[in-house]
Amino acid sequence: xxxxxxxxxxxxxxxxxxxxxxxxxxxxxxxxxxxxxxxxxxxxxxxxxxxxxxxxxxxxxxxxxxxxxxxxxxxxxxxxxxxxxxxxxxxxxxxxxxxxxxxx
Amino acid sequence: xxxxxxxxxxxxxxxxxxxxxxxxxxxxxxxxxxxxxxxxxxxxxxxxxxxxxxxxxxxxxxxxxxxxxxxxxxxxxxxxxxxxxxxxxxxxxxxxxxxxxxxxxxxxxxxxxxxxxxxxxxxxxxxxxxxxxxxxxxxxxxxxxxxxxxxxxxxxxxxxxxxxxxxxxxxxxxxxxxxxxxxxxxxxxxxxxxxxxxxxxxxxxxxxxxxxxxxxxxxxxxxxxxxxxxxxxxxxxxxxxxxxxxxxxxxxxxxx
Numbered sequence: 001x002x003x004x005x006x007x008x009x010x011x012x013x014x015x016x017x018x019x020x021x022x023x024x025x026x027x028x029x030x031x032x033x034x035x036x037x038x039x040x041x042x043x044x045x046x047x048x049x050x051x052x053x054x055x056x057x058x059x060x061x062x063x064x065x066x067x068x069x070x071x072x073x074x075x076x077x078x079x080x081x082x083x084x085x086x087x088x089x090x091x092x093x094x095x096x097x098x099x100x101x102x103x104x
Numbered sequence: 105x106x107x108x109x110x111x112x113x114x115x116x117x118x119x120x121x122x123x124x125x126x127x128x129x130x131x132x133x134x135x136x137x138x139x140x141x142x143x144x145x146x147x148x149x150x151x152x153x154x155x156x157x158x159x160x161x162x163x164x165x166x167x168x169x170x171x172x173x174x175x176x177x178x179x180x181x182x183x184x185x186x187x188x189x190x191x192x193x194x195x196x197x198x199x200x201x202x203x204x205x206x207x208x209x210x211x212x213x214x215x216x217x218x219x220x221x222x223x224x225x226x227x228x229x230x231x232x233x234x235x236x237x238x239x240x241x242x243x244x245x246x247x248x249x250x251x252x253x254x255x256x257x258x259x260x261x262x263x264x265x266x267x268x269x270x271x272x273x274x275x276x277x278x279x280x281x282x283x284x285x286x287x288x289x290x291x292x293x294x295x296x297x298x299x300x301x302x303x304x305x306x307x308x309x310x311x312x313x314x315x316x317x318x319x320x321x322x323x324x325x326x327x328x329x330x331x332x333x334x335x336x337x338x339x340x341x342x343x344x345x346x347x348x349x350x351x352x353x354x355x356x357x358x359x360x
Contacts, residue, residue: 015342018233022317025229026347029211029314037219039313065313066220 016100023096027089035078036071038064042085050079107216108139108195113203114165114182115148119354122152125203127328129156134330135207138199143185143192161192170289186250186291187272190257190265200253205350208332212348215254220310221261224295225249227315231344232323232337243284243293245300246307249316250291251350260302267298319344321352 031042040046046062053060054075061069072078109132113125122144129140140158145165165182172181185192189200197216201207215223226248255261271278271294278297279287286293299308319325319335327334332345335353 011340015340018231018342021233022229022231022344022347025231025315025317029348030209032211032214032313034214034217039214039218039220041313066310 012103016103019096019100023093027093030089030092031085032065033081033085035081036073038068038070039066040064040070040082042082042089044086047079047082047086050075050082054079105196106139106194107197107199108141108193109136109199109201110141110143110189110193110195111201111203112183112185112189113142113144113148114185115151116180116182118179120151121203121354122148124354126153126156128201128203128206129158131207131330132201133157135210136199136213137210138213139195141192141194159194163192172288181288183289183291184272187265187268187294189253190255190262193255197256198254200250200255202251202350204352204354205251205348206328206333207348208346209348212252212254215312220254221256221258222264223254223310223312225252225314225316226311229315229317231317231319231347231349232335232342234320242286243282243296245282245293245296247292248296248299248308248311250295251316252312253295254312264298264302267302268294271297271301317344317347317349319349319351319353321354323353325351325353 028041028043033040033042049062050072053062053072058075059071059073060075061071064070111125111128113121115121125142129142132138132140141161142152142158143161143163144152146162149160149162163185166184170181170183171178186200189198193200199212199216226246228249255264268291272289275289275294278284279293282293282297284290284293300306319333323335323337325333325335326341328351332343332347333349333351334341334343336342
């Protein structure tokens, strides 16, 4: 058993875990976007909700991150912005993950 | 509607806060592209490099016995003026920031594009992963963080700041009432108490929806660049890039 090597691997694993954790926080922070005076998370939940409601109604009301109601009068525009922001953040996260793979 | 950043900065015998503020302002100009008003005293103002593109509001800082613990020492702490941010701010929409908060992104701009009149963090993220910032049972009310505050000019916001000043004047009473562990005056608690009192003693639920990133003061900042911060602890060196962060290591003024 090479204890030195194990310690080295453990240190690397710690660094990678921390980097991933902070990158995820950074991604979530960037996903917060203002729309129609309210704040929303451009994540899968919001995208799915807006997509589903859009199929049933031209306008609808949803809750923002602080549970305040917000009327969405142009769902297509909102959905477009949500998807753009979501993919911007996830692409950045994905790039980082690809770089981290090379370190292992 | 005007939008800008308000910042407080007072040098102490131990720390040249103006040098931290200069770095922070450069990042604000680059990433938020907002005007900055620096509230400071005459002495600190004289130390500032005057090519920094900011507006100054020179005040007499309140003589205070307030203190904070920093790396095993007790150091003076000039943090009383923040309670007067509503009257000091020249903007309709203000981002009130600590001078050691480094904006490496434009994320805070999203807050200024909403109908909210008052937003601040109620959660914190220790970027070292060790969760050293907050311990349990520090008080009977949930803490908020006064490091980053977005506010606009409304009657309600004026009342919030009036209440903060009232809490500040009677802090010992409120500290006992809410069983706050720390003996020094902390704006975080003054803001939390004011919000609690003004919301009819119910929990407030309007916050910045992401935690505030913090680097504890036990960590040494090795480098502070346009892109991020390199820090060290226990012989481990890490980089935090393109992420807004509140840096508690005041020695960063000596690094490149």
